[in-house]
Amino acid sequence: MSLRDLLLLYGIIGIACAIAVLRRSPARNLRAMASAAATIPLWPLWAPFALGAPRAARSRSGAATTTARIDKALADAVEAVAGTPMSDVFSPKIATRISAEVLRVAARLDELGALAAEAGFDAEASAGKLRELESRGGSDRAVATARLQHESMLRLQQLRAADERALVDLAELLEVLRSQLLLARYAGSSAEGAGAIVGEVWARLEGLGAAFDVGAGGAVGGIPPA
Amino acid sequence: MITLFNRLLRSPAEVAKDCRADKGVAPIAANAIAAIVVGTLFFGGAVGSWQGGRQIAFAAIKLTLVGLGTLVVCVPAFHAITAVFGRPWALRPAISIMLIAGARFSLILLAATPVLWLAINLGAPYHLVKLLAALAYALGGLAALGLLLRSLGKGRDQLATVTVFVGVFLLVGGQAAWVLRPYIGDPRHGTTPFFTNEREGGVAYQLYVSARQLVAPTGPAPGSQTTAPSSVDEARSP
Numbered sequence: 001m002s003l004r005d006l007l008l009l010y011g012i013i014g015i016a017c018a019i020a021v022l023r024r025s026p027a028r029n030l031r032a033m034a035s036a037a038a039t040i041p042l043w044p045l046w047a048p049f050a051l052g053a054p055r056a057a058r059s060r061s062g063a064a065t066t067t068a069r070i071d072k073a074l075a076d077a078v079e080a081v082a083g084t085p086m087s088d089v090f091s092p093k094i095a096t097r098i099s100a101e102v103l104r105v106a107a108r109l110d111e112l113g114a115l116a117a118e119a120g121f122d123a124e125a126s127a128g129k130l131r132e133l134e135s136r137g138g139s140d141r142a143v144a145t146a147r148l149q150h151e152s153m154l155r156l157q158q159l160r161a162a163d164e165r166a167l168v169d170l171a172e173l174l175e176v177l178r179s180q181l182l183l184a185r186y187a188g189s190s191a192e193g194a195g196a197i198v199g200e201v202w203a204r205l206e207g208l209g210a211a212f213d214v215g216a217g218g219a220v221g222g223i224p225p226a
Numbered sequence: 227m228i229t230l231f232n233r234l235l236r237s238p239a240e241v242a243k244d245c246r247a248d249k250g251v252a253p254i255a256a257n258a259i260a261a262i263v264v265g266t267l268f269f270g271g272a273v274g275s276w277q278g279g280r281q282i283a284f285a286a287i288k289l290t291l292v293g294l295g296t297l298v299v300c301v302p303a304f305h306a307i308t309a310v311f312g313r314p315w316a317l318r319p320a321i322s323i324m325l326i327a328g329a330r331f332s333l334i335l336l337a338a339t340p341v342l343w344l345a346i347n348l349g350a351p352y353h354l355v356k357l358l359a360a361l362a363y364a365l366g367g368l369a370a371l372g373l374l375l376r377s378l379g380k381g382r383d384q385l386a387t388v389t390v391f392v393g394v395f396l397l398v399g400g401q402a403a404w405v406l407r408p409y410i411g412d413p414r415h416g417t418t419p420f421f422t423n424e425r426e427g428g429v430a431y432q433l434y435v436s437a438r439q440l441v442a443p444t445g446p447a448p449g450s451q452t453t454a455p456s457s458v459d460e461a462r463s464p
Contacts, residue, residue: 124250
């Protein structure tokens with residue numbers, strides 16, 4: 001293979017990567033075009049970053065996976081109690097309500113994820129700005145504003161992470177509930193344990209909803225509205 | 227971008243830590259590439275200004291190509307070498323570490339640019355320009371090496387990793403620079419071509435030829451041309 005062939009192959013791979021970068025970018029703006037253009041000659045250096053999943057998209061897919069787990073656990077649980085006296089403990093109506101609540105929480109998480117992906121809502125950028133101001137001796141007022149902004153971003157990030165964890169915990173709890181109901185159905189044991197788990201599920205859902213309602217009221221993470 | 231430059235020069239360990247953790251590496255990589263392009267463009271322009279004219283643009287473009295081309299070739303090698311020596315990093319951290327090391331190197335070149343340009347403006351001879359450029363490269367290389375060592379951490383086989391990688395990097399970088407020479411230009415030629423017309427083989431071969439000539443000087447060395455030498459030593463040396 002001659003140098004010309006090698007360069008041709010390199011260019012073809014670069015163009016393919018650039019197309020992938022363009023298709024993957026959420027918007028066809030100047031930034032996306034510049035990223036795609038840089039990918040053609042520099043694909044070994046830039047493509048892994050340009051083609052890496054955006055943080056928000058990754059988080060959304062994580063929430064979607066958890067929601068799918070919850071839906072499956074709910075469907076299995078409803079099926080397990082169908083036609084048995086235990087259907088009072090866990091009726092299809094209860095499952096629908098839980099599912100709706102979970103979807104609402106997941107949608108909120110997606111919103112937070114999308115917000116974090118936008119410019120101006122990045123904790124790393126705000127930390128960088130704060131460091132820069134401190135290092136070049138910015139005014140106290142400017143440093144205080146930058147610090148407040150950074151702390152707000154951190155709180156938003158923490159809130160989102162905590163709720164993602166809570167959603168995963170809920171999925172695990174519902175999977176336990178499904179197992180309990182299956183056990184009660186096939187082993188003829190009491191559904192008392194399952195009843196307690198259903199109570200726990202509602203308590204956790206209320207906890208999640210309360211956290212988001214506070215955020216919706218304009219005081220996210222204890223930060224007063226402007 | 228300026229924030230990253232500050233961090234690279236003042237707290238490189240912190241940037242390296244972010245890269246290893248794959249934390250916010252996309253903007254770091256973008257800014258590092260920009261730093262490499264800007265640093266090598268300006269330094270190349272200053273080197274080419276010794277001859278002036280279109281050699282300024284030629285040298286600027288060629289030094290940028292050498293810098294980026296060397297990184298493109300060496301990034302997979304770095305990824306593989308670190309994995310072999312017990313650091314199985316993901317691709318993004320490995321690339322970002324290479325890029326920030328390259329950016330630090332380029333920032334040193336950028337800092338050296340006014341000095342070099344001033345020397346040329348004051349009528350520095352070819353040899354002095356060559357030495358100043360080499361010195362700037364050496365300083366930049368040391369700065370990048372320090373960052374690389376910090377990035378690797380104090381784990382096992384740190385020295386072996388760096389030694390093997392530096393060997394590969396010097397070979398690739400040397401060959402890339404050799405292929406794209408000349409940079410300073412030859413005042414005996416009316417116009418300096420973008421690529422040299424001399425056919426002298428690769429840099430490794432030339433090193434072998436020189437070593438052989440030193441050990442046993444027997445007439446013209448194999449592969450050497452009897453054409454005029456590429457340097458301008460005679461032209462401007464006293």
